[in-house]
Amino acid sequence: QVELVQSGTEVKRTGASVKVSCRASGYDFIDYYIHWVRQAPGQGLEWIGRIHPDSGVTQYSPRFRGRITMSRDLSVNTSFLEMTSLTSDDTAVFYCARWGERILPPYGGSSSQFDLWGQGTLVTVSS
Amino acid sequence: NFILTQPLSVSESPGKTVNISCTRTNGSIETKYLQWYQQRPGNSPTTVIFEDYRRPSGVPDRFSVAFDGSSNSAFLIISGLKAEDEADYYCQTFDTDTQVFGGGTKLTVL
Numbered sequence: 509q510v511e512l513v514q515s516g517t518e519v520k521r522t523g524a525s526v527k528v529s530c531r532a533s534g535y536d537f538i539d540y541y542i543h544w545v546r547q548a549p550g551q552g553l554e555w556i557g558r559i560h561p562d563s564g565v566t567q568y569s570p571r572f573r574g575r576i577t578m579s580r581d582l583s584v585n586t587s588f589l590e591m592t593s594l595t596s597d598d599t600a601v602f603y604c605a606r607w608g609e610r611i612l613p614p615y616g617g618s619s620s621q622f623d624l625w626g627q628g629t630l631v632t633v634s635s
Numbered sequence: 636n637f638i639l640t641q642p643l644s645v646s647e648s649p650g651k652t653v654n655i656s657c658t659r660t661n662g663s664i665e666t667k668y669l670q671w672y673q674q675r676p677g678n679s680p681t682t683v684i685f686e687d688y689r690r691p692s693g694v695p696d697r698f699s700v701a702f703d704g705s706s707n708s709a710f711l712i713i714s715g716l717k718a719e720d721e722a723d724y725y726c727q728t729f730d731t732d733t734q735v736f737g738g739g740t741k742l743t744v745l
Contacts, residue, residue: 543734552739553672553680553725567732603679620668621685622727628679 510534512542512604512626520594522635527590530604530626537585538562541607543622544578544589548600556602559587562611594633601628637661639726639737646743649716655740657726658708665702667728671711674723674739683724684711718744 515529530542544556557568559578566578577590587604608623610616640658647653657669669687672680682691683698687709690698697717701710713720721744726737 545736552723553674553727553736555734555736558734569733605680608685619685619689620729621670621682622672622680623682623685623691625679625681 510624512606512624514602514604514626514629517630517632519632519634522595522633524594524633525590525592526594526631527588528602528604528629528631530587530589532585532587532606536612537582539610539612541609541611542580542587543605543607545603545605545622546600547603547628548597551600556589558607560611561587591631594631596633596635599631599633601630603628636733637730637735639728639735641724641726641737641740643738644741644743646745647716648745649718651716652712652714653716653742655711655713655724655742656708657711657737658706659728660707662730663704664707664709665704667730669700669709670727671698671700672725672727674725680725713742716744720744
Protein backbone atom coordinates (compact mmCIF):
# COMPACT_ATOMS: atom_id res chain seq x y z
CA GLN A 509 0.00 0.00 0.00
CA VAL A 510 1.36 3.37 -1.07
CA GLU A 511 1.28 5.65 1.95
CA LEU A 512 3.04 8.14 4.18
CA VAL A 513 2.67 7.50 7.89
CA GLN A 514 3.62 10.23 10.33
CA SER A 515 4.58 10.15 13.97
CA GLY A 516 2.10 10.98 16.69
CA THR A 517 0.94 14.08 18.48
CA GLU A 518 3.54 16.18 20.25
CA VAL A 519 3.16 18.62 23.13
CA LYS A 520 6.09 20.95 23.67
CA ARG A 521 7.05 23.87 25.85
CA THR A 522 7.93 27.25 24.42
CA GLY A 523 11.56 27.26 23.36
CA ALA A 524 11.76 23.53 22.88
CA SER A 525 12.36 21.57 19.68
CA VAL A 526 10.28 18.96 17.95
CA LYS A 527 11.13 16.28 15.41
CA VAL A 528 8.38 14.77 13.30
CA SER A 529 8.84 11.68 11.15
CA CYS A 530 7.21 10.54 7.92
CA ARG A 531 7.66 6.93 6.84
CA ALA A 532 7.06 6.06 3.20
CA SER A 533 5.93 2.67 1.99
CA GLY A 534 4.73 1.05 -1.21
CA TYR A 535 6.93 2.99 -3.60
CA ASP A 536 10.58 3.77 -4.34
CA PHE A 537 11.39 6.29 -1.60
CA ILE A 538 14.28 7.93 -3.46
CA ASP A 539 12.22 8.60 -6.56
CA TYR A 540 10.08 11.48 -5.23
CA TYR A 541 10.68 14.67 -3.29
CA ILE A 542 9.12 14.85 0.17
CA HIS A 543 7.68 18.22 1.18
CA TRP A 544 6.48 19.49 4.54
CA VAL A 545 3.42 21.70 4.95
CA ARG A 546 2.11 23.43 8.06
CA GLN A 547 -1.49 24.23 8.94
CA ALA A 548 -2.19 26.34 12.00
CA PRO A 549 -5.60 25.90 13.67
CA GLY A 550 -8.33 27.28 11.40
CA GLN A 551 -5.72 28.51 8.92
CA GLY A 552 -4.51 27.56 5.46
CA LEU A 553 -1.69 25.43 4.14
CA GLU A 554 1.83 26.83 4.34
CA TRP A 555 4.82 25.31 2.56
CA ILE A 556 7.83 24.72 4.80
CA GLY A 557 10.32 23.07 2.46
CA ARG A 558 11.36 19.90 0.69
CA ILE A 559 14.03 17.23 0.68
CA HIS A 560 15.50 15.15 -2.12
CA PRO A 561 15.49 11.73 -0.46
CA ASP A 562 18.44 10.33 -2.40
CA SER A 563 20.91 13.20 -2.06
CA GLY A 564 19.48 14.75 1.10
CA VAL A 565 19.55 18.19 -0.54
CA THR A 566 16.97 20.52 0.94
CA GLN A 567 15.19 23.76 0.05
CA TYR A 568 13.48 25.72 2.80
CA SER A 569 10.96 28.52 2.78
CA PRO A 570 12.70 31.76 3.85
CA ARG A 571 10.10 32.06 6.58
CA PHE A 572 11.45 28.97 8.34
CA ARG A 573 15.07 29.02 7.30
CA GLY A 574 17.39 28.87 10.29
CA ARG A 575 14.83 27.18 12.49
CA ILE A 576 14.16 23.93 10.65
CA THR A 577 16.15 20.96 9.50
CA MET A 578 14.91 18.30 7.12
CA SER A 579 16.66 14.98 6.97
CA ARG A 580 16.05 11.40 5.94
CA ASP A 581 17.04 7.84 6.81
CA LEU A 582 17.16 5.67 3.70
CA SER A 583 17.38 2.47 5.75
CA VAL A 584 13.82 2.99 6.97
CA ASN A 585 12.42 5.12 4.12
CA THR A 586 11.70 7.94 6.55
CA SER A 587 11.89 11.72 6.32
CA PHE A 588 12.20 13.99 9.31
CA LEU A 589 11.33 17.59 10.07
CA GLU A 590 12.94 19.21 13.08
CA MET A 591 11.86 22.65 14.25
CA THR A 592 13.63 24.55 17.02
CA SER A 593 12.82 27.53 19.26
CA LEU A 594 9.12 26.73 19.26
CA THR A 595 6.57 29.39 20.14
CA SER A 596 2.81 29.21 20.52
CA ASP A 597 2.56 30.41 16.92
CA ASP A 598 4.03 27.07 15.86
CA THR A 599 1.03 25.16 17.16
CA ALA A 600 -0.19 23.45 14.03
CA VAL A 601 -0.71 20.24 12.14
CA PHE A 602 2.38 19.35 10.14
CA TYR A 603 1.94 17.29 6.98
CA CYS A 604 4.46 15.51 4.84
CA ALA A 605 3.50 15.18 1.19
CA ARG A 606 4.98 13.53 -1.86
CA TRP A 607 5.45 15.64 -4.97
CA GLY A 608 4.35 13.46 -7.86
CA GLU A 609 7.13 14.22 -10.34
CA ARG A 610 9.52 11.29 -10.51
CA ILE A 611 13.18 12.10 -9.96
CA LEU A 612 14.61 9.00 -11.62
CA PRO A 613 14.02 7.60 -15.11
CA PRO A 614 11.74 6.30 -16.45
CA TYR A 615 9.49 9.22 -15.74
CA GLY A 616 6.22 7.60 -16.65
CA GLY A 617 3.43 8.17 -14.19
CA SER A 618 4.81 11.54 -13.08
CA SER A 619 2.43 14.33 -12.25
CA SER A 620 2.88 17.84 -10.94
CA GLN A 621 0.89 17.66 -7.73
CA PHE A 622 1.10 16.64 -4.13
CA ASP A 623 -0.26 13.19 -4.84
CA LEU A 624 0.28 11.54 -1.47
CA TRP A 625 -0.12 13.04 1.99
CA GLY A 626 0.61 11.85 5.47
CA GLN A 627 -2.17 11.87 8.03
CA GLY A 628 -0.72 14.93 9.77
CA THR A 629 1.01 15.41 13.11
CA LEU A 630 -0.41 17.84 15.62
CA VAL A 631 2.24 19.82 17.46
CA THR A 632 0.97 21.86 20.38
CA VAL A 633 3.27 24.44 21.94
CA SER A 634 2.41 25.97 25.27
CA SER A 635 4.16 27.80 28.04
CA ASN B 636 8.00 36.11 -5.09
CA PHE B 637 4.27 35.94 -5.54
CA ILE B 638 1.07 35.08 -3.69
CA LEU B 639 -2.17 33.37 -4.63
CA THR B 640 -5.32 35.08 -3.39
CA GLN B 641 -8.60 33.25 -2.85
CA PRO B 642 -11.92 34.40 -1.39
CA LEU B 643 -12.34 33.36 2.21
CA SER B 644 -15.69 31.75 1.62
CA VAL B 645 -18.33 30.98 -0.97
CA SER B 646 -21.71 29.41 -0.60
CA GLU B 647 -24.33 28.02 -2.93
CA SER B 648 -27.29 25.70 -2.95
CA PRO B 649 -27.25 22.02 -3.94
CA GLY B 650 -27.48 21.47 -7.66
CA LYS B 651 -26.09 24.92 -8.48
CA THR B 652 -22.67 25.91 -9.83
CA VAL B 653 -19.98 27.73 -7.85
CA ASN B 654 -16.73 29.35 -8.96
CA ILE B 655 -13.76 29.68 -6.65
CA SER B 656 -11.14 32.13 -7.84
CA CYS B 657 -7.37 32.02 -7.43
CA THR B 658 -5.55 35.20 -8.41
CA ARG B 659 -1.80 35.45 -8.77
CA THR B 660 0.10 38.62 -7.94
CA ASN B 661 3.43 39.11 -9.66
CA GLY B 662 3.71 36.82 -12.64
CA SER B 663 1.29 35.04 -14.92
CA ILE B 664 -1.19 32.57 -13.44
CA GLU B 665 -0.23 30.31 -16.33
CA THR B 666 3.53 30.34 -15.68
CA LYS B 667 3.53 26.94 -13.99
CA TYR B 668 0.98 24.20 -13.51
CA LEU B 669 -1.83 25.01 -11.07
CA GLN B 670 -3.38 22.46 -8.73
CA TRP B 671 -6.51 22.47 -6.59
CA TYR B 672 -6.89 20.53 -3.36
CA GLN B 673 -9.96 19.71 -1.33
CA GLN B 674 -9.68 19.40 2.44
CA ARG B 675 -12.50 18.20 4.61
CA PRO B 676 -12.36 18.90 8.37
CA GLY B 677 -9.89 16.67 10.13
CA ASN B 678 -8.52 15.21 6.92
CA SER B 679 -5.43 15.67 4.80
CA PRO B 680 -5.85 17.53 1.50
CA THR B 681 -6.63 15.57 -1.65
CA THR B 682 -6.23 16.64 -5.26
CA VAL B 683 -9.26 17.55 -7.32
CA ILE B 684 -7.38 19.18 -10.21
CA PHE B 685 -3.70 18.91 -11.18
CA GLU B 686 -1.63 20.26 -14.06
CA ASP B 687 -4.18 23.02 -14.71
CA TYR B 688 -7.06 20.88 -15.96
CA ARG B 689 -6.51 17.21 -15.19
CA ARG B 690 -8.70 15.31 -12.76
CA PRO B 691 -7.39 12.38 -10.72
CA SER B 692 -9.32 9.18 -11.15
CA GLY B 693 -12.34 9.23 -8.93
CA VAL B 694 -12.90 12.99 -9.13
CA PRO B 695 -16.15 13.63 -11.00
CA ASP B 696 -16.30 15.81 -14.08
CA ARG B 697 -18.43 18.24 -12.07
CA PHE B 698 -15.02 19.72 -11.17
CA SER B 699 -13.39 21.80 -13.88
CA VAL B 700 -11.13 24.83 -14.27
CA ALA B 701 -11.09 27.99 -16.33
CA PHE B 702 -8.35 30.59 -16.71
CA ASP B 703 -8.80 34.32 -17.26
CA GLY B 704 -5.68 36.16 -18.38
CA SER B 705 -7.21 39.59 -17.95
CA SER B 706 -7.61 39.08 -14.21
CA ASN B 707 -4.62 36.72 -13.95
CA SER B 708 -6.90 34.23 -12.28
CA ALA B 709 -7.94 30.63 -12.35
CA PHE B 710 -11.37 29.45 -11.35
CA LEU B 711 -12.32 26.10 -9.88
CA ILE B 712 -15.82 25.43 -11.16
CA ILE B 713 -17.99 22.95 -9.31
CA SER B 714 -21.29 22.19 -10.98
CA GLY B 715 -24.24 20.20 -9.68
CA LEU B 716 -23.20 20.96 -6.12
CA LYS B 717 -23.63 18.19 -3.59
CA ALA B 718 -23.49 18.29 0.18
CA GLU B 719 -20.28 16.23 0.03
CA ASP B 720 -18.53 19.08 -1.81
CA GLU B 721 -18.59 21.19 1.35
CA ALA B 722 -14.92 21.60 2.24
CA ASP B 723 -11.96 23.95 2.07
CA TYR B 724 -10.34 24.35 -1.34
CA TYR B 725 -6.76 25.47 -1.97
CA CYS B 726 -5.04 26.42 -5.19
CA GLN B 727 -1.32 25.74 -5.42
CA THR B 728 1.51 26.34 -7.83
CA PHE B 729 5.28 26.40 -7.76
CA ASP B 730 8.36 28.24 -8.86
CA THR B 731 12.05 27.46 -8.69
CA ASP B 732 12.65 25.90 -5.26
CA THR B 733 9.34 27.01 -3.79
CA GLN B 734 5.72 25.97 -3.55
CA VAL B 735 2.88 28.41 -2.94
CA PHE B 736 -0.62 27.75 -1.67
CA GLY B 737 -3.57 30.10 -1.86
CA GLY B 738 -5.13 31.07 1.44
CA GLY B 739 -8.01 28.65 0.95
CA THR B 740 -11.73 29.03 0.37
CA LYS B 741 -14.42 27.53 2.55
CA LEU B 742 -17.24 26.21 0.41
CA THR B 743 -20.59 25.94 2.13
CA VAL B 744 -23.37 24.02 0.43
CA LEU B 745 -26.53 25.60 1.77
